[in-house]
Amino acid sequence: xxxxxxxxxxxxxxxxxxxxxxxxxxETAAAPTAAKSGKPQVLVANYPLQYFAQRIAGDAxxxxxxxxxNEDPAFWQPDEAAITAFQNADLILMxxxxxxxxxxxxxxxxxxxxxxxxxxxxxxxxxxxxxxHSHGPGGEHSHNGTAFTTWIDFKQATMQVQAVSDALAKxxxxxxxxxxxxxxxxxGELESLDARMSTLSRRLVQYPLVASHPVYHYMAxxxxxxxxxxxxxxxxxxxxxxxxxxxxxxxxxxxxxxxxEGEPNKENVEKLGTLGIQSVVFDPCGNVPASGDFMTVMKxxxxxxxxxxx
Ligand SMILES: [Zn+2]
Numbered sequence: 001x002x003x004x005x006x007x008x009x010x011x012x013x014x015x016x017x018x019x020x021x022x023x024x025x026x027e028t029a030a031a032p033t034a035a036k037s038g039k040p041q042v043l044v045a046n047y048p049l050q051y052f053a054q055r056i057a058g059d060a061x062x063x064x065x066x067x068x069x070n071e072d073p074a075f076w077q078p079d080e081a082a083i084t085a086f087q088n089a090d091l092i093l094m095x096x097x098x099x100x101x102x103x104x105x106x107x108x109x110x111x112x113x114x115x116x117x118x119x120x121x122x123x124x125x126x127x128x129x130x131x132x133h134s135h136g137p138g139g140e141h142s143h144n145g146t147a148f149t150t151w152i153d154f155k156q157a158t159m160q161v162q163a164v165s166d167a168l169a170k171x172x173x174x175x176x177x178x179x180x181x182x183x184x185x186x187x188g189e190l191e192s193l194d195a196r197m198s199t200l201s202r203r204l205v206q207y208p209l210v211a212s213h214p215v216y217h218y219m220a221x222x223x224x225x226x227x228x229x230x231x232x233x234x235x236x237x238x239x240x241x242x243x244x245x246x247x248x249x250x251x252x253x254x255x256x257x258x259x260x261e262g263e264p265n266k267e268n269v270e271k272l273g274t275l276g277i278q279s280v281v282f283d284p285c286g287n288v289p290a291s292g293d294f295m296t297v298m299k300x301x302x303x304x305x306x307x308x309x310x
Pocket of ligand 1: 134141142
């Protein structure tokens, strides 16, 4: 409430022609979570949605993604400041498919929330019997319930983009022409990723695969991957238990490739090599990548797959 009042008074000053000093005042007076730009605040649940919203709306809104870089946004626990930012947002873009575990316990302003995967909710994949494990600072979790890495089925990603686009056009009607142009361009790029994966899938049918983590359900379904998962992290060195788990899977599933979420460490690659398993990276990019952006990461993922499965 307080933030909004402040914001409006700064806007009034800006309109009166004192923009620079008003901005300066806003910078010093505003709380860290408050709007700095005066633009509509769009809060997003993960990096793909940040990328989509920024590509579509450009400068017309301020897109904010608050999960820290070293955490899986799906299992992140927002602190009080982050929760306040969500509650004060003009638009909240959620991934849906049970992605943001934190949102179950927090009341968000319903009229501001858009579930970007609602259009294909009747096609979600339910995961059962997943074991509890941990990665990063989020503590223990399991992948039981609805599979949530929806966007690496690129057809689903184009539907999420449509939901983002519709919500943004409603939020900033003045920008609707550029929003529709940008949406079309982004969906075109996603369609060409989808086409490349579909072409690749014709070759992939002959390769049983193992994934380092159970995040590829939708990708496997759309592109026909014969995939089983372990619960590994790229930078955790594999011990005997981990390798025995894998050997158990390999007994009935003669995989020669493992798909990793990130670059695996050298020791892991060597250990897998002794089992006749090669490594390939397909980064789902749920969080901000170390370099490049969503599109360059996805292109690199598909380049790597195309190289691996000639
Ligand atoms: Zn996990």
